[in-house]
Amino acid sequence: MTKLNIKVAEEIELLRLVTVGSVDDGKSTLIGRLLVDTKGAFEDQLLAVRKQKGVEHVASAAEIDLAMLTDGLSAEREQGITIDVAYRYFATPKRKFIMADCPGHEQYTRNMVTGASTANAAIILIDARNGVMQQTRRHTHILGLLGIPHLIVAVNKMDLVDHDRAVFEQIRDEMNDYCARQGVKNLICIPMSALDGDMVAVRGDNMGWYEGQTLLETLEGLSVLDDVDKKPFRLPVQLVNRPQTADLPDYRGFMGTIASGTVKVGDEVVAIPSGNRSTVKEIVTFDGNLNEAFAPQSITLTLNDEIDLSRGDMLVHPGHETADSKELTANVCWIGDEPLSVRKKYLLKHTTNSVRAMVASIDFRRDIHTLNKDEADELAMNEIGQITFKLMKPLHCDSYAENRTTGSFIVIDTFTNNTVGAGMVV
Secondary structure, eight states, X not given: OOHHHHHHHXXXXXXEEEEEESTTSSHHHHHHHHHHHTTOSXXXXXXXXXXXXXXXXXXXXXXXXXXXXXXXXXXXXXXXXXXXXXXXXXXXXXXXXXEEEOOOSGGGHHHHHHHHTTOSEEEEEEETTTOSOHHHHHHHHHHHHTTOSXXXXXXXXXXXXXXXHHHHHHHHHHHHHHHHHTTOOOEEEEEOBTTTTBTTTBOOSSOTTOOSOOHHHHXXXXXXXXXXXXXXXXXXXXXXXXXXXSSOTTOOEEXXXXXXXXXXXXXXXXXXXXXXXXXXXXXXXXXXXXXXXXXXXXXXXXXXXOOOOOTTOEEEXXXXXXXXXXXXXXEEEEOOSSOEETTOEEEEEETTEEEEEEEEEEEEEEOTTTXXXXXXXXXXXXXXXXXXXXXXXXXXXXXXXXXXXXXXXXXEOTTTOOEEEEEEEO
16 A cells, blocks of 8 residues: 555544533533543543542542543633633544544633534534523534534433433434524434443443434544545645755745645646646655645645746636635624624635735624524624625635635734634635
8 A cells, every 4th residue: 555545544534523512511521531431541641630639549530530631721620611622632443533622611612613613523512401502502503604514412411310311302302403494414412421421432321212322433433534525626825836956946836735626647727816727747745746636635736837826826627716706705703802893804814815805794693592694783702694795806715615625714803913703605
């Protein structure tokens, strides 16, 4: 097997996962349980937690605070909440996992958006005692907007409601209805107790009425194959490589990460926005030259013709050009301290390109409870709405439904240079 094939095989068995939910639903405890049950927690981590609890000689995972394995910040341990996104790694014989533990408090919704943006699957935790809460709906709606392929509802703390089947089914039905109204189809609901371990990595003896798989079995069986390599070819140019050495006096390579599709030596390509055409001469990578490359590989392309191409431009195949417009409509998750309002000016960062923009209109603000479209004069922090921007120059993009990479952007405050919004092109 070649080096390239080995890398592809490794990518296929890797699942990027995110956990979300309201405060105290048990996200950190669940991840701690998964780390312990899959042997993903190092002995020194367990020893440190035992010492903090004054039980350094206790070997049982049930007698330590599982949440302390993941709450790394001192403020998190003091308050008993998750503040920042924490990434954890564990593996089973069938699959490798990267799990982002996202904060549950509404104040840190923007951290959750960051953690979920690259996930293949999401676990939405719900406290069985409290049911579906406002923050649960907010997170679920954002995950739906982000196009996460697999959503898993983990109804946690079933041990505190006597493992009542009716409680689980009521929450399951409410979540199914909410997700169906926003077009989410692939929803899996699992009852569990992260503290006791029931239905996490093992079935346990308390919920024999549930016939589905455990959480770990479900995660191992999810498909992570994406059709991104079957979509139209997109290569946002990140850097033009001009070494200008004695050996390479005229070398010009266009570097970037393939956003979607495949490219082969000899393919005709079009430069956007200039429209100039050429053919691929070489596909250069760190491991050597290739005859074919596909998303999400990082490559350098050399062309057979000298054409006008620089950072922020894009290479595509003829007949598959991106949309070209000086007006852009998108769903926006607002994460700035100052509200978004009409006629305010921002910088939109799209792939490797940036363009100045003005808010032309707030088409509507989404009510996360009813999913209704409400009229609004502004978007406050953590609110979601559809915004129309007027651009200083055309932006070449796809819709988010067609391409998560070329259909997304971030909104930057031109005064503070802070990221204040995440946008998904309609």
